[in-house]
Structure formats: structure tokens, C-alpha cells
Amino acid sequence: MTRTAFFISDGTGITAETLGRSLLAQFEKVEIRMITKPYIDSTDKAQALVEIITATAARDGEQPIIIDTIVDVAIRKVITRAPGFKIDIFSTFLAPLEEELATHSTYTVGRTHSIGRDDVYMNRIDSVHFALDNDDGARTHQYDKADIILVGVSRCGKTPTSLYLALQFGIRAANYPFTEDDLDDDGTLKLPRALAPYRHKLFGLTIDARRLSAIRNERRPNSRYCSLDQCLQEIQQAEALYRQMHIPYIDTTRFSIEEISTRMIAEAGLQRRFSPR
Amino acid sequence: MTRTAFFISDGTGITAETLGRSLLAQFEKVEIRMITKPYIDSTDKAQALVEIITATAARDGEQPIIIDTIVDVAIRKVITRAPGFKIDIFSTFLAPLEEELATHSTYTVGRTHSIGRDDVYMNRIDSVHFALDNDDGARTHQYDKADIILVGVSRCGKTPTSLYLALQFGIRAANYPFTEDDLDDDGTLKLPRALAPYRHKLFGLTIDARRLSAIRNERRPNSRYCSLDQCLQEIQQAEALYRQMHIPYIDTTRFSIEEISTRMIAEAGLQRRFSPR
Numbered sequence: 001m002t003r004t005a006f007f008i009s010d011g012t013g014i015t016a017e018t019l020g021r022s023l024l025a026q027f028e029k030v031e032i033r034m035i036t037k038p039y040i041d042s043t044d045k046a047q048a049l050v051e052i053i054t055a056t057a058a059r060d061g062e063q064p065i066i067i068d069t070i071v072d073v074a075i076r077k078v079i080t081r082a083p084g085f086k087i088d089i090f091s092t093f094l095a096p097l098e099e100e101l102a103t104h105s106t107y108t109v110g111r112t113h114s115i116g117r118d119d120v121y122m123n124r125i126d127s128v129h130f131a132l133d134n135d136d137g138a139r140t141h142q143y144d145k146a147d148i149i150l151v152g153v154s155r156c157g158k159t160p161t162s163l164y165l166a167l168q169f170g171i172r173a174a175n176y177p178f179t180e181d182d183l184d185d186d187g188t189l190k191l192p193r194a195l196a197p198y199r200h201k202l203f204g205l206t207i208d209a210r211r212l213s214a215i216r217n218e219r220r221p222n223s224r225y226c227s228l229d230q231c232l233q234e235i236q237q238a239e240a241l242y243r244q245m246h247i248p249y250i251d252t253t254r255f256s257i258e259e260i261s262t263r264m265i266a267e268a269g270l271q272r273r274f275s276p277r
Numbered sequence: 278m279t280r281t282a283f284f285i286s287d288g289t290g291i292t293a294e295t296l297g298r299s300l301l302a303q304f305e306k307v308e309i310r311m312i313t314k315p316y317i318d319s320t321d322k323a324q325a326l327v328e329i330i331t332a333t334a335a336r337d338g339e340q341p342i343i344i345d346t347i348v349d350v351a352i353r354k355v356i357t358r359a360p361g362f363k364i365d366i367f368s369t370f371l372a373p374l375e376e377e378l379a380t381h382s383t384y385t386v387g388r389t390h391s392i393g394r395d396d397v398y399m400n401r402i403d404s405v406h407f408a409l410d411n412d413d414g415a416r417t418h419q420y421d422k423a424d425i426i427l428v429g430v431s432r433c434g435k436t437p438t439s440l441y442l443a444l445q446f447g448i449r450a451a452n453y454p455f456t457e458d459d460l461d462d463d464g465t466l467k468l469p470r471a472l473a474p475y476r477h478k479l480f481g482l483t484i485d486a487r488r489l490s491a492i493r494n495e496r497r498p499n500s501r502y503c504s505l506d507q508c509l510q511e512i513q514q515a516e517a518l519y520r521q522m523h524i525p526y527i528d529t530t531r532f533s534i535e536e537i538s539t540r541m542i543a544e545a546g547l548q549r550r551f552s553p554r
Contacts, residue, residue: 003378011536012535012536012539013539014295014535014539015295015296015299017552018291018292018295018296019292019295019296019366021552022292022346022366022367023367023370023371023374024374026367026371026374026382026383027374027375027378027380027382027383028383029380030378030380034552038539038540038543039539039540039543065374065377069299085373085374085377087370087373087374089296089299090299090300090303092369093300093364094300094303096362096364097300097301097303097304097342097362097364098304100342100362101280101304101307103304103306103307105303105304106303106304106305122492122495124437124534125434125437125492126495128436128437128440129436132409132412132436135409157402159405159406159409160401160402160405160444163405163440163444164444167437167440167441167444167534215399215402218399218403257401257444258289258291259288259289262289262290262291262315262316263315263316265315266315266316275294275298275311
């Protein structure tokens with residue numbers, strides 16, 4: 001039996017969806033179809049949504065789960081007409097918070113950081129461009145401005161992590177891929193010269209060799225680059241360097257980009273220049 | 278008077294922080310210092326945090342606000358010893374959900390999409406690399422594979438929006454900047470040839486001219502590129518093209534990257550290939 005969950009918001013829907021997915025992730029055995037409905041910002045849109053929810057309830061044979069962060073009272077009232085098990089996040093928590101803070105909430109649609117907000121936006125965008133300019137070892141002369149420098153073998157997750165750190169937290173992350181050029185005559189990986197002055201900023205990534213091989217195979221099928229032997233060897237060399245140089249590192253096989261990024265911030269004690277919302 | 282809010286989690290802290298910031302954004306008049314404490318995954322870490330919270334309460338002269346998504350009962354018990362106004366998200370909503378779904382929750386730390394999860398990760402990463410490969414008009418021969426093509430003048434927000442769409446939703450977004458090369462002999466902007474077959478995939482960005490001028494000035498100070506006249510002219514040409522060609526567009530001056538992205542998804546009816554968490 002499949003249930004349906006609606007995450008409803010008059011804004012982006014990010015808060016309703018984030019909370020909804022976290023809560024429903026606790027019910028692994030129940031199959032739940034999740035639908036996000038952002039920008040329900042008029043009673044007309046709300047009424048149209050009530051009809052969708054009603055039809056869904058009839059089809060499922062079970063009432064949908066409705067998780068909402070609607071702020072406007074009139075719109076919210078329309079939504080309450082829908083058949084469903086309702087989790088109303090704001091009304092649950094805002095009243096007690098109003099009492100605690102001894103003030104009324106403005107209870108408006110959550111304002112987010114618009115591009116119009118100079119300081120916050122600039123930090124975010126500068127960090128994105130920093131990550132792009134310093135991606136994949138493209139430049140090494142800006143490492144003094146980096147908050148963190150991700151290192152690791154090709155395709156272990158450096159680029160998406162750098163971009164996530166920039167977009168979500170305004171952190172300036174450069175990344176440098178180890179290649180054969182960084183190998184010593186005896187085949188051991190040495191700390192590349194460009195990185196040596198910034199050892200304290202380095203954070204290593206590693207990955208399961210089979211997984212890496214599969215990822216590389218998508219890009220260059222049946223190449224030496226994607227062979228399991230090659231992947232194993234590169235990863236062993238990288239991990240040996242991390243241990244020798246006391247570079248902290250994370251195995252990306254087991255973690256999402258969100259987890260890798262937030263763990264790095266915690267472990268390296270990075271300062272965020274931007275916070276979503 | 279400044280209050281302090283702690284967002285506490287045994288995982289990334291994203292859910293606690295997202296909800297916490299949304300709730301507290303409703304109290305504009307209260308100055309609130311917000312601190313996220315992720316990975317509180319042992320009673321020792323929890324005890325250390327209780328001491329921080331206790332010291333904060335003494336310093337502020339007011340109890341902190343504590344918003345948590347701790348799952349482990351023993352850890353949660355330690356946190357309850359901290360002085361504070363507590364919003365316990367999971368315990369508030371999980372019990373009623375258990376009843377509604379007629380099953381017990383697994384009540385475990387929210388598993389996110391690890392890089393080890395093939396399908397989900399691949400879509401996410403492919404989309405990030407698609408955005409990078411097709412950034413800034415670098416390539417135009419992959420537009421058939423794009424879910425959406427963002428167009429607009431230089432520095433109006435195309436690149437960060439493309440990357441956000443990729444990272445958060447697995448959407449393949451290319452972007453194309455209008456330049457002087459796209460102007461007709463009479464000075465009007467025409468639809469660039471590379472874009473013509475993909476008119477239905479185009480989404481325009483526009484921005485306030487003063488704002489654009491300030492952003493460009495950071496990059497190339499005192500250039501023609503950043504002059505208000507030049508910015509005004511480029512924006513007028515772009516908006517005229519949007520109207521003439523019926524290309525939907527968004528003014529990025531007023532919106533965050535989250536808002537721009539989620540509005541595009543809603544308006545263009547894009548299918549997400551990835552959902553965070």
C-alpha cells in the first residue's frame with residue numbers, strides 16, 4: 001500500500017520538504033510518494049490543490065499526509081478542507097515561541113537571502129566563483145584565499161563537495177586532484193609542491209575502489225583510468241599520504257554531499273559566511 | 278537583548294537548522310544568535326554541549342532556544358538537562374505519525390543519499406558536471422540533453438542557479454550569456470542561433486541595473502562592462518527579447534537562489550531527478 005505525502009508551502013517549500021523527508025525517513029517499511037507543492041500563495045491555488053489532494057485520497061484509499069508551512073491565514077484555512085493527516089509546522093511551534101520570546105511573530109512568508117542583499121549574496125557568489133576558478137587544480141596561486149583545499153584522486157567527489165560548500169555555506173573551497181605527475185620516482189605519492197605551504201588547509205577525500213571504478217567507467221569506459229587495479233593503487237597512495245602527513249580525510253562512499261560538507265565544517269572548524277534562509 | 282538559539286542534531290543538522298531558521302525568521306524584532314551543532318552522536322559530546330549551553334544561558338541572562346532532531350534516546354536525555362526553551366521536532370511529530378501510519382518508526386539518524394547509492398548519486402553528479410560543462414555558453418551542442426537553458430546578461434545569476442538546480446534537484450541546466458555578438462546590425466538582441474531549436478527550454482533571468490552594475494564592479498572596477506548605462510542597455514535588450522519570444526523570466530534582484538530555482542521548477546514543470554535527504 002502506497003501513501004502520499006504533500007509538502008505544501010507559500011514559499012520555496014524547502015522547510016516543509018526538509019522536515020517532511022526527515023520525519024518520513026523514519027518509516028522505512030511504508031512506501032510513501034512525496035510531492036512538494038511550493039508557492040501556494042493564493043486561495044485559488046490552495047483550492048486547486050485541495051482538489052488534487054481529494055483525488056489522491058480517493059485513489060490511494062487512504063488519507064494523504066499533509067505537512068505545511070503556509071503562513072497566510074486565509075490560504076491555510078482552504079488547505080484545512082483537504083482530507084489528510086495534517087502536520088502544521090508553524091502553528092505547532094510559533095505560539096509557544098511567541099510566549100517564550102514575549103513578542104508576536106510577524107508570521108510572514110520566510111524571507112530568504114535575495115540577490116539584492118549585498119553582503120550575503122556577494123559572499124555566496126564569490127565562493128561559487130572561487131570554487132569554479134580553483135576547481136580540479138586549475139589554479140594554485142589563490143590557495144592563500146581558500147578556506148579549505150580538498151584533495152583526492154580523480155572523481156572521488158571533490159567538485160560537487162566544493163560547490164556545495166560554496167552555495168550552502170559561503171565557504172571558499174579549492175580542490176586539487178592527485179595525478180601521476182605527483183608521484184615520486186619510487187611510485188609513492190608525495191605532497192605536491194603547490195599544496196605544501198597550505199598543509200593545515202588540506203582535507204582529503206577517499207572512496208571505495210569498486211565504486212570509483214564504476215564512476216570512472218561512466219566517463220571513460222574500459223580505460224586504464226577506470227580499471228579496478230588502477231583505482232585501488234591510486235586510492236592506496238592517497239590514503240598513505242593522508243596518514244603520513246596527518247591530513248584529515250573522509251570516505252565519500254558512505255556519505256552524502258551534505259554529510260561530507262557538514263562533517264568537514266565541524267572537523268576543520270570552518271567559519272560559514274552564509275547560511276541558507 | 279540578544280538570545281541564542283542552538284540547532285542540535287546527531288546528523289548533518291540540516292533539518293534542525295532549516296526549521297529553526299524558518300521559525301525564528303518570524304521574530305524580526307528579536308536579535309537571535311544562531312548556532313548549529315551537528316554530529317552530536319555520543320553522550321560525551323552531548324554533555325560537552327550542555328556545558329556550552331549552560332554557559333551561554335548565564336552570559337545571555339536568558340535561557341537559549343534549543344531546537345533538536347536528536348534520535349538516540351540516551352543522547353537526547355543528556356540534552357534535556359541543558360537550560361533552555363526546547364523544541365523537540367521528532368518527538369513532537371513522530372508519535373502521531375506512528376499512529377497514523379500504524380507502524381513504529383525506525384527512529385534512526387536520517388540516512389541521506391550516500392555517494393555509494395548508485396542511481397541517486399549518479400544523477401546528482403552527472404547534473405553537476407553537465408552544469409559545469411555547459412556553463413557560460415562554453416558548449417552549445419549538448420542543449421538537446423538539457424532540462425532547461427538559462428539565458429541572460431553576464432553576472433545576472435545564471436551560474437549559481439544552474440549549479441543549485443543540479444546539486445539540489447538533479448536537474449541538468451545549461452546556461453548561455455548574451456553578449457555583443459548576439460546583437461543585430463540595428464542593435465537589437467536576436468535569439469542566438471544555437472538557442473533557436475530549444476526555445477521551449479529557455480528561461481530568462483533579469484536583474485536590476487544598479488545591482489548588476491555593483492556586482493560587475495567587483496569583478497572589473499570602473500570598466501564599461503560595469504557602467505550603469507551599459508547594464509541598463511543590456512538588460513533592456515534582454516527583456517525585450519524575452520517578451521518578444523515569450524520566454525518566461527525571473528528578476529533575480531528580489532529572490533534568493535533557492536527561490537529562483539524552485540520557481541523555475543514550478544513554472545517550467547521540470548522533473549526532479551534527485552531530492553535531498
